Structure formats: structure tokens, C-alpha cells
Amino acid sequence: MFKIDFNELKKYADNLKRNTFKKTIDLVAMTMMLGSKKYPKEDWKERSVDHHLEHIFDHLDNFKADPSLKKLEDLTHATCRCMMLCEKIIGTQNGDPTTPR
16 A cells, blocks of 8 residues: 655645646545545445445535535545445456445
């Protein structure tokens, strides 16, 4: 496992000329990195499909109630959950013992 230098990442984000999708990808990547620091055990791999879907829809409902920049965090979290769910499904297809439920 590699160690994340958040100061270097911030410097990169501040200095990089980015288009709209690049900004969004960077924001999602930052959310994933901060989440991996907060939850280092990667227990998301053990969560059920229904668990991930519930969190995705909760975040989307929160954003739908107030579609504004201040709710952007809900969109990034929903995106991260979608990525986790995709990774879980891909893992089960590649012989990962974690099975979707």
C-alpha cells in the first residue's frame, strides 16, 4: 500500500489546468483517497450490493432535494459508491471470493 501525500495532491490540484471532466475526476479521486484514509480496512468490499445501492440512492436523494454546489459532496459520494459496486462486481467475475449479495 502506498502513502498519500495530501500536500502534493493539493498542489497538483491547485496548479493543474483542468477541463470540466478533469475537475470532476479529481474531486471523485480526492473523495476516494480521503475515504481510504478514514476507512483503511476497505470494508466496502464486504458490503452487500443492496447496501451500496441504498447509500447511492440516499446521496442522490439528498442532492435531488437541493441540487446546488453545496450538495456536490453527495454526488461525489454517490459516484464513489457506484465505483465500489462496479469493482465488487468485477472482482467476483475475476475469482475474488467476495460475492455480491
